[in-house]
Amino acid sequence: MARLHALPLLLAALAPAARAAGPLPEHLGETGLYARGGTDEIAAGVLGFSPQYPLWSDGAEKRRWIRLPPGTQIDARDPDRWVFPVGTRLWKEFRLGRRLETRMVERTRNGWRFATYVWPEDGSDAVLAPPEGVRGGVPVPGGGRWAIPGTADCQACHEGQPNPVLGFGTLQLSSDRDPGAPHAGAAGTEVHLEDLVARGLLRGLPPSLAATPPRIAAASPDERATLGYLHANCGICHNRLGPLAGVGLDLLQSVSEGPDSVERVRASALAVRALRPVGGAEVRVEAGKPEHSVLFRRMGARNPLDQMPPLGTEKPDREALTLVERWIHSLADRRTP
């Protein structure tokens, strides 16, 4: 009986949480990204940021922003898994000749939710896309179409490891930026790690990381850029922490591990037999032989059966392929006494 009496109390306690998020706004202009009444001027309190290792998005120009609820902070005690306050919102805008879509992730009381807003060709305010996305895509100036992801597509990447915020973390915002990172661009006025600490938006960051911004402890500049690229583009799913841990490929860097992180990534890829051969390649990474390396072959494939990443791109990243090719060749040189 005690349990029955407790049930209404339990439901009452849960009800505000369930209601807290409310429905997603129908238009991007209502999400808090822009100054009231517009879709160009960014609202006060919204901060731009730029990860040093961006995700390849078929060459689209991207801009990103974050907004924390006033008076709140990000908990960075675990520097590999920041905890964001309820109400945090992040946006990413995609542009190819015109604004195509702007994605938003939001932390609610019940967890993270994902949405995307599609920009009409007339430039008016972007409209919330349906949960299944727009598979046929929207027109791109000059030809071609841009596919809009559905919620399940968002979850496939953002829920591939415990931290659903992928481009806003200790390594990605380090001011010790990697000059060899493909498509990164120079750091501008956007926030980086020290800024966040100075603004009081980040608490608990381990002192060693606050004193010395992290970088990947690789053996060469090419390896540093390669491992950073793989961290951002592959490690979000291929890691030891998420649903694909059983695959045994771990490309996710950890700033708390330091140099061990590089060794762990190398050990999971170099000379390890792939679960699935591709075109005669059977090893994940074979030193000195990019064409015999499944990782390289699948990065370059856009056949839906072989391509990696399996979603979010329809064109291979030539700049990254050149980088990875150089790195694989360099691994053979390194082994030579």
Next chain:
Amino acid sequence: MISKPMLLAALSLASLALAAPASTASTQVKRGEYLVNFGGCHDCHTPKKMGPNGPELDTERLLSGHPEQMAVTPAPALAGPWLAATVATMTAWSGPWGISYSANLTPDRETGLGAWTEQNFVDTMRTGRHMGRGRPILPPMPWQMVKNLTDPDLKAVFAYLRTLPTVKNRVPQPTPPASPAPAPAAPAK
């Protein structure tokens, strides 16, 4: 002081409580077997052999997918309203998507689902992507219908598949179409 009847009752309850997990697991497996048998999984995932009344399940190879030793020649060219062709085992299908081979669903770790987690299976059925994140699952796998099962039902199916006799059978990878074909759209990210 506890009376003997009360003690016996308490012991009985305790034994029921201890037995509950096994019973629950058994119920889950039975539910999964029911869903698999009804849901048409055998149609493609169990090789067929020809019997007096037509194709029959090869019960030695239940749900072990397309037999790896079976040579598959190029599919016949189809014309008119014909869209797809299959082989005698009904485990390989040719169509505009290329050639797909039904997966080994037995718990063999190297060639079946032995290394999969329950979550991998549920994610695959929900999204139509290998392990919920990888390549698209190809026709004729009707994941679009299977995804409508509840979480407990999908987990029951997986629990039943874990009880199958292990069959070591490395199913071939899909063969892409000879020319560009209507492939599942890859959403931009």
